[in-house]
Amino acid sequence: MQGAGPAICLGNDIDTDVIIAGRYLRTKDRSVWAEHAFEDLDPALAPRLSGSIIVAGRNMGCGSSREQAVVALREAGVVGVVAESFARIFFRNAVNVGLPVLEAAVSCTDGARVAFDLDAGWVEVDGKRYPARPLSGRMITILRAGGLVPYWGSHR
């Protein structure tokens, strides 16, 4: 699985409350989450998410188990999330909804050209290549299927 796009750089410890605030959770309309993604961090971010790759620091997606956080990013058109480290529930949720996640420590500025290859295990920023921590075989299979729901249909 490969992807590419301009970077949106975030810091360390981005919690799921700032990815999608508690006040927007009670709906089944996924577009609401995409529309309000990162609203409390920077209201200007949501319109820039489509086609982008989020590059975060350590402990990306910490806090609540709310799956709306990863669905918000996927629905907003985020191509993938690169972070030095992830909170474990966010990481597993991302795989389950088919949002590529790569654990890699990269040097990056906003707007840099980012590319990744999940199978080969690398992330490139403006042409400079960094190794990404390999995913388990099952996680790659789930991601390749497009998430746990389609995986369930094809593997059970």
Added chain:
Amino acid sequence: MSTLSERILGAPAGEYVDREVDIAFAHDGTGVLAREALREMGVERLPHPERLRLIFDHIVPANTGTTATLQAELRGYARSSGIALSDAGGGICHQVMSEGVVRPGMVVVGADSHTCTLGAFGAFATGMGATDMAAVWASGATWFRVPETIAVNLAGNLPCAAEPKDVALAYVARLGMEGATYRALEFVGDGAAGLSMDGRLTLSNMAVETGAKTGMFYADPATVRYLADYGLAAASQTPEDCRYERTVDIDLGDIVPLVAVPHRVDTVREAEEVAGTHLDQVFVGTCTNGRYEDLARFARIVRGKKVAVRTVVVPASRTVLARAIATGVLADIVDAGCMVVPPGCGPCLGAHAGVLGEGEVCLSTANRNFRNRMGVGGEIYLSSVATAAASAIAGEITAPEVA
């Protein structure tokens, strides 16, 4: 020689295992998404409904028509699928599961990050997302990566002014918000044995604030006695000589009242250092500190006095509420001028029942003080129940006096 996680999951740290779960629960928020995912998976019949629970706690009673409709649909699904439902007013999922459901050695998953709370019973209990939960509903099983373990070695006894919440804030500060990511915590040492079950639940509850998968205590005579009160038989677990990734030593005798300041759980100061901070609201409750011992401690401090600031008290469950009524604890709380909200998560996640306004400051006994969590522009400080009580009386952050 195994850690408790390795023993329960049946494999050494680092391995991936598929495990049947003993208990799986979701709440009114995550349950809605799990139901949607299950529908999309095309699964109609659940193989093990007896292992599953739906527990309404996050926004109860419903705050809007939309919330009420989502809850009504999920309530209907519980009825038709055979999943046991704890409806609005029953209490917080982790608390309900701690009242005679979870036992030592169980594998427990919950669609809520604070499922680690139940590690206090010597169970492997961890949080997951809604789609993972749907797969558990569909199969009765899930996969785990067996975690490495960090030991939190507790020695001695707590001084009077300090309580288990202060120990929780102390270990979160020591480990940091990602210090235990992908790891399990094991609380060990003579200080662990000296803690009540309510206190252990408080410590286990905050394990996820260090990134940990779960926070476990070995079941001991205190665990066995606690479960016996609910009519459950359980046996103690004996620690083996195992390999910990690292050990963090905490001398309970050194613990003083602590406060986590905005907007990080691991930015912790002594309560004395932030004394005098103006408050607009005090919030006592949650899966961290809404248990009977907490309410009783709060009542002891506010009894016969009046709070000087808006104070919201939320019992963690109906059982807790009923006991607080029976013992007079609730009357003391009400007489002191506090508001009592029905059992549930209350304002912790900023959805209702005590949302903060722009610039308002809240001292809370919850587990998260993230930016805007309880309302846009609000600031959250986290503390023990005793610090919250002393501060409610003073109207500003105040360290509790030695009882």
